[in-house]
Amino acid sequence: MSTVSVIGGGPAGLIAAEELARAGMDVTVHEHMPAVCRKFLLAGRGGLNITHSEDFARLLTRYGDSSDRLAPMLAQFDPQDLRDWCAGLGEETFVGSSGRVFPRAFRATPLVRAWLARLAELGVQIETRRRWTGWTDEPGVLRFAGADGTETEVASDAAVFALGGASWPRLGSDGGWVETFRDRGTEVTPLRPANVGVCVGWSDIFVDRFAGKPLKNVALSVRGHGGPPARGDAMITQTGLEGGPLYAIGAVIRDALDSGEPCVVEVDLRPDLTVDRLTERLLQRRPKDSDPTWLRRTTGLDPAAIALVRESGGGTVPRDAAVMARLIKAVPVEVSATMPIARAISTAGGIAWSEVDESLMLHRMPGTFVAGEMLDWEAPTGGYLLQASFSTGVTAARGALAWLTPSRAGPSG
Numbered sequence: 001m002s003t004v005s006v007i008g009g010g011p012a013g014l015i016a017a018e019e020l021a022r023a024g025m026d027v028t029v030h031e032h033m034p035a036v037c038r039k040f041l042l043a044g045r046g047g048l049n050i051t052h053s054e055d056f057a058r059l060l061t062r063y064g065d066s067s068d069r070l071a072p073m074l075a076q077f078d079p080q081d082l083r084d085w086c087a088g089l090g091e092e093t094f095v096g097s098s099g100r101v102f103p104r105a106f107r108a109t110p111l112v113r114a115w116l117a118r119l120a121e122l123g124v125q126i127e128t129r130r131r132w133t134g135w136t137d138e139p140g141v142l143r144f145a146g147a148d149g150t151e152t153e154v155a156s157d158a159a160v161f162a163l164g165g166a167s168w169p170r171l172g173s174d175g176g177w178v179e180t181f182r183d184r185g186t187e188v189t190p191l192r193p194a195n196v197g198v199c200v201g202w203s204d205i206f207v208d209r210f211a212g213k214p215l216k217n218v219a220l221s222v223r224g225h226g227g228p229p230a231r232g233d234a235m236i237t238q239t240g241l242e243g244g245p246l247y248a249i250g251a252v253i254r255d256a257l258d259s260g261e262p263c264v265v266e267v268d269l270r271p272d273l274t275v276d277r278l279t280e281r282l283l284q285r286r287p288k289d290s291d292p293t294w295l296r297r298t299t300g301l302d303p304a305a306i307a308l309v310r311e312s313g314g315g316t317v318p319r320d321a322a323v324m325a326r327l328i329k330a331v332p333v334e335v336s337a338t339m340p341i342a343r344a345i346s347t348a349g350g351i352a353w354s355e356v357d358e359s360l361m362l363h364r365m366p367g368t369f370v371a372g373e374m375l376d377w378e379a380p381t382g383g384y385l386l387q388a389s390f391s392t393g394v395t396a397a398r399g400a401l402a403w404l405t406p407s408r409a410g411p412s413g
Contacts, residue, residue, distance in 0.1 A: 001026045002404045005142055005156040007132045009036030010172070011386060012372030012393035013162035014115065019397035020160075021122035025404070028154070029124060030144060032131035033172040036116070039164070040386075041108045042171060048108045050086065051079040052383040053095045062384045064251060066377035069353050070388055073360075077394040079387060089114040100383050132163070134180050140367065158367045158400045162393060165347030165373035166191040173373070175347070185364055187352040193344035194250050194378045195385075197242035198265070198335045206311045211238045213304040219271035220245040222252045223264040223332070231271060236304060241265070241333065248380040251348065253335060266330040269305045275325045282321035291317050299328060308333075346385050348378040359399025360392060367403060369396040 002025050006017045009031030021027045029036065052059060056078065060067045083093045083101060091103040091111045103111055119126070129147040136143060141155045166175030175191050182188050202211075213236050219229035230248035234241050246253070249265075256263035270278060281298040295301045295309070295317075309317055309324075312331050318324050341347060351370050355362055360375070362368045371392040379385050 002157040003028070003155075004400060004404075005030060005154055005159045006162065007142070007159060008162035008164060008372070009033070009126065009128070010162060010164055010372060010389070011037070011040055012389040012396075013160065014119065015390050015393040016160045016162060016369075016371055016397035016400075017124045018115075018119060018122065019394055020400060021119070021124045023401050025401070027122075027124045028156075029119075029126045030130045030132060030142075030154070031126065031128045031172070034128055036126060036128070037108070037112050039168050039171040039173060041112060042168075043108065045107065047106050048103055048111070049100045049381070049383045049386070050093065050103060051082045051101045051387040053079065053099045053101055059384070059387075062379050062382070063377055063388065064379075066353070066375075070377060070391070072358065073391045073395040074388065076398075077391045079383075082387060082390055085390075086111060089118065098382075132161075132177070135184070158369070158404055160369045160371060160393075160396045160400055161374060162370070162372040162389075162396075163374055165350065166341050167193065167196075167344040167347050169342055173347075175341075177374070181351065186355050186362060189349040189352055189376045191341065191347045191349040192254060193338050193341040194348040195247040195345035195381050196250065196341075196343060197237060197339045198240045198246060198253060199337045199339065200240035200333055200335060202236075202238075202240070203311060203315075206307060207238055210236050210304050210307050212236065214243075215241075215267065215269070215304055215308065216302065217271070218245065218305075219268040220249055221266050221268075222249060222256050223266050223330075224261075225252045225256055227252055229268060229271070234267070236308075239339070240335070244381060247345070250338070250380070251378065253338065254348070257335070257337065263335045265333045265335055267308065267333055269301060269308070269328050269331060270299060273299075275322075275329055278325035278328055279322045282324050285321070295324075301328070345381060346378065347373060348376075350374050350376040352376050357399075359402060360396040361399050361403060367400075369400050371396040 004020050004025045004027050006013045006029045009029050017027045017029050063070050086093050093101050093103050130144045133143045133145050141153050144152050163177045164173030178188050215234045219231045221229040230245040232244040234243040234245050284298050285294045292306050295306050351374055360369045372389045
């Protein structure tokens, strides 16, 4: 029986362990935190969005430049496969109004509990408080440090690494693996924050009144950069903006910040109305209307949206209806930076695609596979992150099985 070490106890690592154990491998999961799936469990507290129900072609677009590489992996373990897997653990799923998919329990805890029971039945060993520190000079031998600093060496026939990115380091994903892989000659694109809020220099008056308030049903884009606007609700914070639309254009925001030019996010406060239609409404101003009353009565803007318009003009608003209409469709918000990576939901960057084959085995280290956020891809929230983590975990596991037992790979062409 071949032995496989899985390093990392998040979704990508555990699904790889399950796939390997089902095929009869002797599998041990090594996790440096006191328990597995800590980030997964925390993410599930507010409603575990595990995948998305949109059609496959649309799904692929969510992965940007990595869509071509991820396509075969997402195809071999697709959203329906993930939903069936959840059902097999006793957690039926449902599609929300936005197309997002959730378990009926709406939490991760029941799913993880059932999953760990299944892994135990399959004979998977889970070793916690064991931080991977590198390789020895002997092929296939890994080094680990225990909580007390004790060093151990573990030999295995293959290894699957699923150590995550560098977001939420207190839950285990701290990016500590990067330099160890680079020392072995592996190209690793720098890890950067993704699905993260942005920093804006709000005035004190604006922050005092509106921090914590949402901007409802807006569309966001980055001035001077292509791509469709991202719609949804954004949240005003003490330091800037958060929320799904920001996350969806996060890569564009990073590119704009990297250019060295001012990065301006344009907020369309009324995406369902044209400039001409807004102008018609705004022309209906009554002589005694204050600016807030005018905007609220003719366009339906709420106090937070009206305050954003005022903030963009330094406390004043244009009186001309056409000028105001154009402003409502593109309120400029200058972004100075993204929030730090420790505040991000996920990370961009990771092991370059050129370093792995189609089964996610490292070219430089045969028998070593990588999965999940360690790879250089990113996606917005909405179930896409977890879907790709599961899909790449399955791909890496099947790659390891094919490498360990060549007959599984089928006849060569």
